[in-house]
Structure formats: structure tokens, C-alpha cells
Amino acid sequence: MSGARDEIEDLIALMARLPGLGPRSARRAVLHLIRKRAGLMAPLAQMMGHVADTARECAVCGNISTGEICDICADPRRATGELCVVEDVADLWAMERGHAFKGRYHVLGGTLSALEAVGPEELGIPKLLDRIGAEGVQEVILALNATVEGQTTAHYIAETLEPTGVRITSLAQGVPIGGELDYLDDGTISAALRARRSF
Amino acid sequence: MSGARDEIEDLIALMARLPGLGPRSARRAVLHLIRKRAGLMAPLAQMMGHVADTARECAVCGNISTGEICDICADPRRATGELCVVEDVADLWAMERGHAFKGRYHVLGGTLSALEAVGPEELGIPKLLDRIGAEGVQEVILALNATVEGQTTAHYIAETLEPTGVRITSLAQGVPIGGELDYLDDGTISAALRARRSF
Numbered sequence: 001m002s003g004a005r006d007e008i009e010d011l012i013a014l015m016a017r018l019p020g021l022g023p024r025s026a027r028r029a030v031l032h033l034i035r036k037r038a039g040l041m042a043p044l045a046q047m048m049g050h051v052a053d054t055a056r057e058c059a060v061c062g063n064i065s066t067g068e069i070c071d072i073c074a075d076p077r078r079a080t081g082e083l084c085v086v087e088d089v090a091d092l093w094a095m096e097r098g099h100a101f102k103g104r105y106h107v108l109g110g111t112l113s114a115l116e117a118v119g120p121e122e123l124g125i126p127k128l129l130d131r132i133g134a135e136g137v138q139e140v141i142l143a144l145n146a147t148v149e150g151q152t153t154a155h156y157i158a159e160t161l162e163p164t165g166v167r168i169t170s171l172a173q174g175v176p177i178g179g180e181l182d183y184l185d186d187g188t189i190s191a192a193l194r195a196r197r198s199f
Numbered sequence: 200m201s202g203a204r205d206e207i208e209d210l211i212a213l214m215a216r217l218p219g220l221g222p223r224s225a226r227r228a229v230l231h232l233i234r235k236r237a238g239l240m241a242p243l244a245q246m247m248g249h250v251a252d253t254a255r256e257c258a259v260c261g262n263i264s265t266g267e268i269c270d271i272c273a274d275p276r277r278a279t280g281e282l283c284v285v286e287d288v289a290d291l292w293a294m295e296r297g298h299a300f301k302g303r304y305h306v307l308g309g310t311l312s313a314l315e316a317v318g319p320e321e322l323g324i325p326k327l328l329d330r331i332g333a334e335g336v337q338e339v340i341l342a343l344n345a346t347v348e349g350q351t352t353a354h355y356i357a358e359t360l361e362p363t364g365v366r367i368t369s370l371a372q373g374v375p376i377g378g379e380l381d382y383l384d385d386g387t388i389s390a391a392l393r394a395r396r397s398f
Contacts, residue, residue, distance in 0.1 A: 011250050014243040018228045025219040031289050032218050037251045044213040045248035051210050052240040055233050090230050
């Protein structure tokens with residue numbers, strides 16, 4: 001087989017690297033795309049290429065953005081003095097879907113892990129300290145996953161921030177033990193934000 | 200939210216239209232892509248755009264190809280006088296993975312369906328009749344799914360081809376009742392091809 005089949009096999013191999021798709025479902029997806037190549041495949045390729053070219057991490061908070069600074073950091077109405085610390089951009093999106101938080105974010109990009117050599121520097125914790133002074137932050141809300149790794153990281157951040165005197169809270173009621181933020185419904189996230197308690 | 204978020208939401212909405220992906224898994228996939236935008240997202244977008252531009256149905260058999268005629272129809276070594284009729288390009292790919300069939304294909308693109316107004320014309324059955332004369336076909340192998348729709352279509356084709364005097368066979372041993380071709384392992388497909396019987 002040459003030509004067309006090779007290119008389609010390459011496309012299937014790339015698609016199979018997406019989370020949730022294996023070789024078989026990638027093959028089904030590619031066939032579906034080829035059948036709908038004008039209505040779905042071409043616009044998807046174009047949008048994907050566009051986002052690949054323009055998307056980057058916000059220099060301030062780590063959110064996904066097309067500019068140097070993301071929409072949330074660029075919006076003066078979000079300078080409420082509240083800073084919400086999340087593990088991941090998916091968690092930031094989950095918080096935004098809840099429409100309950102009006103402040104800004106700090107995306108860690110993971111949790112502390114000795115095994116994977118992820119330390120405070122990799123998570124941007126020194127940058128978080130800088131932001132507290134520079135942006136006049138009065139409250140840091142630790143919205144980390146209720147997993148062992150998330151809570152360990154939350155404790156570390158709380159300890160690190162203690163000398164600054166900033167108020168440190170964490171999402172409380174509603175986050176189930178062992179659960180992950182991105183899997184919660186919007187109502188639960190709102191409730192947890194309203195019932196936040198001192199850490 | 201404007202700009203970046205809108206474009207990313209559009210991308211998620213397009214991804215969610217793929218079979219096997221819902222809104223949540225599409226969001227995860229897009230975040231994964233954005234994280235790997237240089238190594239995965241950009242090449243995937245490029246390859247997808249390339250295939251969207253170049254892929255088309257082979258004018259002879261209905262296989263996916265980048266030219267007017269697919270690799271199999273263009274290969275003189277595959278002019279064995281055997282023609283394998285399949286419902287779908289996915290089934291053709293499944294047959295090819297079995298490496299047992301050396302002839303050419305005819306892709307119906309579906310099964311006869313009164314409800315969905317799919318008749319012999321839509322499935323290219325008149326074209327199949329033409330090919331039997333034009334290509335000197337001696338045997339037509341009906342490799343349709345072992346479903347009610349597949350077998351109804353197989354019976355219709357067998358009846359239609361009877362006046363031509365061509366030998367009509369069907370995949371036999373190994374195809375489980377109610378099963379679909381694309382889900383079989385390669386060995387079962389090979390065994391079924393070897394044990395084919397007169398229809």
C-alpha cells in the first residue's frame with residue numbers, strides 16, 4: 001500500500017494518541033471524518049491548525065490564551081483581590097462553568113511529586129508569591145482536587161504563603177473525597193465556593 | 200469570554216462530533232492537544248487538512264483514495280478475476296488487514312434500506328454489474344456483515360448477478376451471527392475467506 005493508505009494510516013496513528021481514543025476508535029473517527037470531509041474534517045483541521053498556531057499559556061496565570069495575557073487576567077473587573085489556585089486548565093474551565101468565581105486564577109499545571117521531580121518551581125509557586133504582592137491579593141482560594149496529591153500540594157502552598165499574611169481558604173463543602181474537580185457539576189462547584197473555609 | 204475561549208470552544212464542539220467522543224472527552228482531547236501543540240496538534244491539523252483536501256472515493260470501487268483510482272484498482276496484480284463486495288470502507292480495511300484476499304473490491308457504502316430510501320442505485324449495484332463484464336470477473340465474494348440488513352442485501356445482489364453466470368460465494372465459517380466484519384480478528388477473516396461456499 002502506498003500513497004493514500006499511508007497518509008490515512010499516519011492520520012489514524014496521530015488520532016490514536018488522543019486521550020480516550022484507541023487504534024480502533026481512531027480508525028472509526030478517521031473514516032467518519034473522511035466521509036464528512038467538507039462539512040467536518042476541513043473545518044476541524046483548519047480550526048485545529050489555527051489553535052495550534054495561536055494558543056499559548058498566559059504569562060501571568062497559566063490559562064490557555066491566544067495572546068501574551070489571557071482574557072481573565074486582561075479584564076480589570078476580575079481584579080477582585082481573590083486568586084483561585086487550580087491544578088490544571090481543565091479545572092479553571094470547570095470553575096468558569098460554575099459562574100461563581102469573579103476573581104483571577106493561578107494554574108499550577110500539576111501537583112508536587114517527588115517521583116516525577118515536580119517541585120515548587122515547576123508549579124510556579126514562587127510566581128504565585130510574587131503575584132500576591134504585585135496584584136494586591138487579599139485571599140487565595142485553594143481549589144485543588146480532593147486527592148492525596150492535590151491536598152499535599154495545598155498544604156505546601158498554605159505553609160509557603162503563611163508569612164505573607166494573605167487569607168488562605170479552600171473549597172469545602174461539596175467536593176467528594178477522592179473526586180476530581182473537572183468531573184463535578186456546576187452546582188456543586190458553586191456550593192463549594194460559597195462554603196469555602198479557612199485553610 | 201472572547202477570542203481564545205471562543206475558538207477553543209468551537210474546536211471542542213467540532214471534536215465532539217467525532218464518533219466515540221462526547222463533550223467532556225472532546226474537552227479533554229483538546230486540552231491534551233493544546234499541551235502537545237507542537238508535537239501532536241500541529242502535525243495532526245496538517246495531516247487532517249491534507250487528507251481532507253486529497254481523499255476521495257475511488258471512481259471504480261468506492262475505496263478511499265487520493266487519486267481518481269485507488270491503489271488496489273490501479274494494481275494489475277489484483278486483477279485476479281475475484282471481486283469482493285463489502286458494505287463499507289472500514290470492512291475493506293478489515294479484509295486487507297487479514298492479508299488473505301488478493302483480488303479487488305466493490306464498496307457498497309451501506310445496505311439496502313426501504314426506510315432510509317437506499318436502493319440498488321445508491322449502493323452502486325448497476326456499476327457492480329458493469330464491472331463483472333468489463334473486468335472479466337469470474338467470482339464475486341459477498342463479504343457483507345452477518346446482520347439482517349447485510350444478508351438481505353447479499354441475497355438481493357446474488358439474485359441480480361445470477362443471469363451473468365458469475366460464480367457467487369460468501370464468507371462462511373467464522374463470521375459470528377449478529378457480528379460485524381470490522382470487529383473480527385484477522386485470523387477469523389482469513390479462515391472465513393478460505394472456507395467460502397457457494398451462495
